[in-house]
Amino acid sequence: MSVHANPTSPHFKDNAHKALGDPQLQQAMGKLRIGFTAARAASAARLPEFEALRDSARDIKNHTLANLDLYLEAYEKKVVEAGGHVHYARDAAEARKIILDICKEKGAKTVAKGKSMISEEIALNEALDAAGVRPIETDLGEYIIQLRGEIPSHIIGPAVHLTKDQIEAEFRKAHTHLDKDRNLEEPTSLLAEARGVLREKFLSADIGLTGANFLIAETGSSVIVTNEGNGDLSQTLAKTHIVIASLEKIVPTLEDASQLLRVLARSATGQELSVYTTFSTGPRRDGDPDGPQDYHVVLLDNGRTSMIGTEFQEMLRCIRCGACMNHCPVYHAVGGHAYGWVYPGPMGAVLTPSLIGVEKGGLLPNASTFCGRCEAVCPMRIPLPKMMRHWREREFERHLTPSVQRAGLGAWAFFARRPALYRLATRIGMGALGFMGRNKGRFSKLPFASGWTQMRDFPAPEGETFQAQWKRERGGR
Amino acid sequence: MDPSSSKRVGLFATCLVDLFRPSVGFAAVKLLEDAGCTVSVPSQTCCGQPAFNSGDQADARALALQVMDSFANCDYVVAPSGSCAGMMAKHYPELFEGDPELQRRARAFAAKTFELVSFLTDVLGVTQVRASFPRTVTYHDSCSGLRELGVQAQPRKLLASVDGLELKEMKDSDVCCGFGGTFAAKFGEISGAIVERKTVDIIGSGAPVLLAGDLGCLMNMAGRLSRQGRAIEVRHVAEVLANMTDTPPIGAPAEKSAEKTA
Ligand code: SF4
Numbered sequence: 001m002s003v004h005a006n007p008t009s010p011h012f013k014d015n016a017h018k019a020l021g022d023p024q025l026q027q028a029m030g031k032l033r034i035g036f037t038a039a040r041a042a043s044a045a046r047l048p049e050f051e052a053l054r055d056s057a058r059d060i061k062n063h064t065l066a067n068l069d070l071y072l073e074a075y076e077k078k079v080v081e082a083g084g085h086v087h088y089a090r091d092a093a094e095a096r097k098i099i100l101d102i103c104k105e106k107g108a109k110t111v112a113k114g115k116s117m118i119s120e121e122i123a124l125n126e127a128l129d130a131a132g133v134r135p136i137e138t139d140l141g142e143y144i145i146q147l148r149g150e151i152p153s154h155i156i157g158p159a160v161h162l163t164k165d166q167i168e169a170e171f172r173k174a175h176t177h178l179d180k181d182r183n184l185e186e187p188t189s190l191l192a193e194a195r196g197v198l199r200e201k202f203l204s205a206d207i208g209l210t211g212a213n214f215l216i217a218e219t220g221s222s223v224i225v226t227n228e229g230n231g232d233l234s235q236t237l238a239k240t241h242i243v244i245a246s247l248e249k250i251v252p253t254l255e256d257a258s259q260l261l262r263v264l265a266r267s268a269t270g271q272e273l274s275v276y277t278t279f280s281t282g283p284r285r286d287g288d289p290d291g292p293q294d295y296h297v298v299l300l301d302n303g304r305t306s307m308i309g310t311e312f313q314e315m316l317r318c319i320r321c322g323a324c325m326n327h328c329p330v331y332h333a334v335g336g337h338a339y340g341w342v343y344p345g346p347m348g349a350v351l352t353p354s355l356i357g358v359e360k361g362g363l364l365p366n367a368s369t370f371c372g373r374c375e376a377v378c379p380m381r382i383p384l385p386k387m388m389r390h391w392r393e394r395e396f397e398r399h400l401t402p403s404v405q406r407a408g409l410g411a412w413a414f415f416a417r418r419p420a421l422y423r424l425a426t427r428i429g430m431g432a433l434g435f436m437g438r439n440k441g442r443f444s445k446l447p448f449a450s451g452w453t454q455m456r457d458f459p460a461p462e463g464e465t466f467q468a469q470w471k472r473e474r475g476g477r
Numbered sequence: 478m479d480p481s482s483s484k485r486v487g488l489f490a491t492c493l494v495d496l497f498r499p500s501v502g503f504a505a506v507k508l509l510e511d512a513g514c515t516v517s518v519p520s521q522t523c524c525g526q527p528a529f530n531s532g533d534q535a536d537a538r539a540l541a542l543q544v545m546d547s548f549a550n551c552d553y554v555v556a557p558s559g560s561c562a563g564m565m566a567k568h569y570p571e572l573f574e575g576d577p578e579l580q581r582r583a584r585a586f587a588a589k590t591f592e593l594v595s596f597l598t599d600v601l602g603v604t605q606v607r608a609s610f611p612r613t614v615t616y617h618d619s620c621s622g623l624r625e626l627g628v629q630a631q632p633r634k635l636l637a638s639v640d641g642l643e644l645k646e647m648k649d650s651d652v653c654c655g656f657g658g659t660f661a662a663k664f665g666e667i668s669g670a671i672v673e674r675k676t677v678d679i680i681g682s683g684a685p686v687l688l689a690g691d692l693g694c695l696m697n698m699a700g701r702l703s704r705q706g707r708a709i710e711v712r713h714v715a716e717v718l719a720n721m722t723d724t725p726p727i728g729a730p731a732e733k734s735a736e737k738t739a
Pocket residue numbers: 267317318319320321322323324325347374377378379380381382
């Protein structure tokens with residue numbers, strides 16, 4: 001069974017262990033760590049009003065979420081006026097069914113897809129395959145991981161976990177009918193190669209399916225940004241265009257969307273704007289040079305409306321820029337696949353338990369040092385660490401916290417809440433530990449701290465506690 | 478500052494300093510007294526952060542109340558740690574959401590709570606220290622101090638006044654060392670990989686001395702450096718600022734002096 005249907009998030013530690021031992025992944029992550037952070041920093045620095053822009057981006061989404069039903073209604077009205085259809089899907093199964101029904105109705109054999117994380121969330125490709133419809137990924141990264149039978153490891157760069165050599169090898173394996181001497185050194189030549197193979201499939205695809213970065217209530221448009229232009233091709237060439245988006249992608253106005261687009265590109269890749277920003281509004285009208293004959297929007301809930309009104313509501317501001325993972329030391333260390341489901345990194349650590357349940361996703365919000373860098377760069381000012389902590393609270397309340405950890409914490413809290421006992425116990429304990437560690441100044445093994453000493457020494461205490469010395473020297477003032 | 482209005486500062490040593498490195502506590506006392514404060518050390522255990530970050534709200538609240546009671550008579554509460562100061566100054570009020578009376582108390586407590594070095598510079602107006610440390614050092618910005626409390630320029634400013642000291646910045650000094658409190662124990666392997674990465678930048682700076690303002694991070698980095706067999710001396714920034722560097726560095730044997738290990 002695939003990761004989509006059977007998340008490996010409960011095995012995060014095993015996944016991480018494998019990732020840490022994978023030299024190619026480590027090489028790829030090293031590149032991401034340096035490249036993305038530098039690009040975002042430079043682009044934020046170039047725009048003096050960036051911080052103000054973040055505030056207004058946050059406010060736009062807060063306002064939208066507070067009036068979500070109103071804006072969804074307005075959006076739907078506009079799409080219908082333009083001749084399109086809007087479908088609401090409560091969960092992944094409903095969304096898949098709606099899309100498969102459209103495929104069936106159209107007798108579709110192939111679906112050309114732009115990049116869409118929602119399509120990953122609902123495991124659409126597998127459903128299409130099972131129904132005899134071929135999904136064709138037109139985004140370069142998506143295409144590569146499709147060749148490899150993987151899921152994206154990053155929300156904007158699906159194949160960032162791969163090195164250039166791995167990608168080149170994948171292409172040579174898949175495109176055997178092409179010239180063996182072709183140069184695949186540059187990303188652009190890889191893109192050209194992929195296009196060469198894909199273009200005919202684009203042209204013959206029965207249905208074009210894209211995600212959406214924003215849905216604009218004022219105009220009924222969906223907006224998609226790409227750096228490859230594949231969004232345009234997937235949606236304008238086919239007879240039927242399906243937009244699949246989660247319902248919090250809605251924004252009130254075109255002006256709002258353009259504000260969010262500015263923070264999105266800067267936060268994601270450090271660009272001023274992405275290379276292609278494509279708007280689509282309903283099917284082709286008389287006189288339009290191109291465009292689909294049929295236009296469908298599938299709006300996915302999948303647990304999102306139940307986040308509204310909870311401590312996780314702010315997560316729905318997320319515009320999927322990826323900055324939080326680009327700046328996350330844990331993500332850098334283990335890559336996106338370790339998170340075990342569709343959304344990795346800090347945003348995934350908050351979102352995954354909401355979408356697949358805290359029983360399965362509960363380890364992810366624990367896998368954070370709370371360094372706060374994600375919150376510091378999030379263009380939407382989402383308090384990611386705070387929300388991860390809320391998940392830990394829910395786990396703790398429901399006694400899902402691992403028992404060893406709970407027992408350790410309980411023992412610590414028992415003493416910490418009894419200062420006299422604490423002083424007595426720590427005085428004895430530290431005295432002993434200090435004495436044992438005197439010669440070396442550190443321990444390379446400690447029975448109760450194997451998690452620590454596996455990778456590093458444990459510095460020995462000086463011996464007498466501060467409070468004991470203070471009492472001796474200053475009479476405990 | 479006005480010497481007639483000696484400030485009553487309660488030192489929250491932090492549990493790590495209390496248990497593992499009392500010399501940091503004494504360094505903090507010296508810095509505060511040199512700046513004219515009257516320092517006391519009220520009864521204390523832990524600020525409650527491990528409980529708070531593990532989702533254990535009940536214990537976190539109980540410990541917060543215990544700290545607030547214990548330090549009730551102090552004008553200021555100062556901790557040689559951005560992490561514990563951040564817990565008290567930023568998160569105590571959050572802990573009492575839904576209880577206006579306690580939240581008001583927690584806010585008042587938060588308002589008088591500071592991280593040591595920024596307290597010296599920002600509240601007491603200290604611009605220089607009397608200390609000598611003729612070594613090249615590099616400085617790691619611990620996350621909570623940096624991002625919750627804005628501690629970044631302050632330690633560098635005071636270090637610049639230390640006789641003979643040269644600061645050589647490492648690359649990405651503001652990137653996490655992988656400690657993360659209980660994270661280092663719960664996810665030891667990942668934490669170890671992050672600190673391994675961190676040591677590349679520490680070593681890359683070329684400085685033989687590493688300083689930071691949080692003992693947890695320091696123990697983590699010192700532990701990894703010593704596992705690698707590196708002779709980099711690791712100290713809390715307060716020790717250098719207080720001119721109290723006779724104690725062996727973190728993780729070094731008790732009998733050798735600092736000079737010999739370096
Ligand atoms: S949580 Fe913030 S930083 Fe992360 S993807 Fe969403 S908007 Fe971007």
